[in-house]
Amino acid sequence: MKKVLSLLSMLVLTPSASLLLAEPAPAAPAASSSPLIEQAEAARKEADALGYEWRDTAKILDSAREALQRGDQAESDKLASKALFQARAGKAQGLYMAKNWKMMIPKN
Amino acid sequence: MKKTIQRGLFTGALVLMTAMTAKPANAAVNYQALVDADVKKFQGFFRKEFPDVKLEDFGNGVYALDEDARKQWKEMEEFPPYELDVEAGKALFNKPFANGKSLASCFPNGGAVRGMYPYFDEKRKEVVTLEMAINECRVANGEKPYAWKKGDIARVSAYIASISRGQKVDVKVKSKAAYDAYMKGKEMFYAKRGQLNMSCSGCHMEYAGRHLRAEIMSPALGHTTHFPVFRSKWGEIGTLHRRYAGCNENIGAKPFPAQSKEYRDLEFFQTVMSNGLKYNGPASRK
Numbered sequence A: 001m002k003k004v005l006s007l008l009s010m011l012v013l014t015p016s017a018s019l020l021l022a023e024p025a026p027a028a029p030a031a032s033s034s035p036l037i038e039q040a041e042a043a044r045k046e047a048d049a050l051g052y053e054w055r056d057t058a059k060i061l062d063s064a065r066e067a068l069q070r071g072d073q074a075e076s077d078k079l080a081s082k083a084l085f086q087a088r089a090g091k092a093q094g095l096y097m098a099k100n101w102k103m104m105i106p107k108n
Numbered sequence B: 001m002k003k004t005i006q007r008g009l010f011t012g013a014l015v016l017m018t019a020m021t022a023k024p025a026n027a028a029v030n031y032q033a034l035v036d037a038d039v040k041k042f043q044g045f046f047r048k049e050f051p052d053v054k055l056e057d058f059g060n061g062v063y064a065l066d067e068d069a070r071k072q073w074k075e076m077e078e079f080p081p082y083e084l085d086v087e088a089g090k091a092l093f094n095k096p097f098a099n100g101k102s103l104a105s106c107f108p109n110g111g112a113v114r115g116m117y118p119y120f121d122e123k124r125k126e127v128v129t130l131e132m133a134i135n136e137c138r139v140a141n142g143e144k145p146y147a148w149k150k151g152d153i154a155r156v157s158a159y160i161a162s163i164s165r166g167q168k169v170d171v172k173v174k175s176k177a178a179y180d181a182y183m184k185g186k187e188m189f190y191a192k193r194g195q196l197n198m199s200c201s202g203c204h205m206e207y208a209g210r211h212l213r214a215e216i217m218s219p220a221l222g223h224t225t226h227f228p229v230f231r232s233k234w235g236e237i238g239t240l241h242r243r244y245a246g247c248n249e250n251i252g253a254k255p256f257p258a259q260s261k262e263y264r265d266l267e268f269f270q271t272v273m274s275n276g277l278k279y280n281g282p283a284s285r286k
Helices: A002-021 A037-049 A057-069 A073-104 B002-021 B033-048 B057-064 B066-076 B084-095 B130-140 B152-162 B178-192 B200-206 B240-249 B261-273
Strands: B117-121 B125-126 B229-231 B234-238 B284-285
Touching: A037 A073, A057 A073, A057 B200, A073 B033, B002 B200, B033 B057, B033 B261, B057 B066, B057 B284, B066 B284, B117 B178, B125 B229, B125 B261, B125 B284, B130 B152, B152 B234, B178 B200, B178 B261
Parallel strands: B229 B284
Antiparallel strands: B117 B125, B229 B234
16 A cells, blocks of 8 residues: 555656746746837937937937836836827937027027 | 990000019019028117127127126136147147148138138038038048047137137028028927927027026027137037037937037027127136
C-alpha cells in the first residue's frame, strides 16, 4: 500500500516539478506605441510643420510611450490625449495666426 | 451726329482718366519706403509710451525705463562681467587657423563690422547674421564651426561688437526677396504662439515697462543693438538667438534652432525697427 502511494505521489509531483523547473515562456514584447500615440504624433508633426509646436508636446508623447512600455495603458492614454490636445491646439493657433497676425500689431 | 461725338468724347475722356490713374503693371515697388513707414510707426509707439526716454537710450533696454534698475546696472558696468569674454574673443579673432589665415582675414575694418550685420544677401536670398559670418569664415578655412548659442561664438561676436560701438543701425530692405524675409520676421514678432499664447510684441511692446512678476519688460526697440549679452541668469555670455530660444521656451513654444531661418528673419526685422539707433554691445543684463 505504502509503495502504491509513493508511486502515485511521484506520478502527481513529477509533472509539477518539471513545470517549476522549466524556463518560462518568453513574455510578449511591450508595445511602444498605441493608436492614440500615433494620432498625437501625427498631429504634433502638423503643428511643427506650421512652426507652432508647443514646448512640451514631444516630451509628453515620450512619457506616454514610456508608460506603455511599462504596461501602464491607462497612464499612457491619459498622456497621449494631453499631447493630442496640445498638438491640435498648436496647429489651430498656427492656422489662425497665419491669417490674422496683422491684427496683433498694437495700434498707436 | 452730335450724340455720337459726345459719346466719343466721353469714352475718350474715360480711357484717358483710367490710363492716368492706373498703376503700370511693372511699377517698381519701393520696399524701403514700406519698411521706413513701419519703422516710423514702431518707433512712434515707443516715443508715445515713453516720452521722456531719448531714442538713443532705448538701446539700453529696461535700464532706459526704470531708474532703480539703471543705477544697479550702471554700477555693474563699472566692472563689466563680459570684459574677459571680449579679451578672449579678441584672441580668438586673431588666432591663426591651421592654414595660416584667421577670422581677421575674413572681415574688413579690423573686424569693426557690427554695423554691417544683419543684411539680406541678394545672391543667396537669405539673411546673413554676424554669427553666421563668423562660422562661415571658419568653415571656409577648414575649421570646425563654433556652437551657435554661447561660448566662443559669443566671445568673438562680443569682441566685434565692442570695437564697433557707436556704429549706426541702418539695415536696408531693397528687394522683394528681402522684403519677404522682413515680413516673415515681422510675422514672427507679432504672432502669438505657445501654450501661453503670447508674442514678442505682447511682452516687449504692449507690456514694455510693466512688471511681469518681479521683472520689468524691456522695450523691443533697441533689442538687437546690445547683443551678445552677459546675463546674470546664465552666468555667462550668450547670443541673441539663445535669448530668442529662451523667450520661446518661457511662453511654452518649441524654440527654433539658433540661426534658423525663422530667427534670422526675426533678427532682421527687429534690427530694421532699430534703424537710427547705435550699436552698443556687448552688454550686461539680469
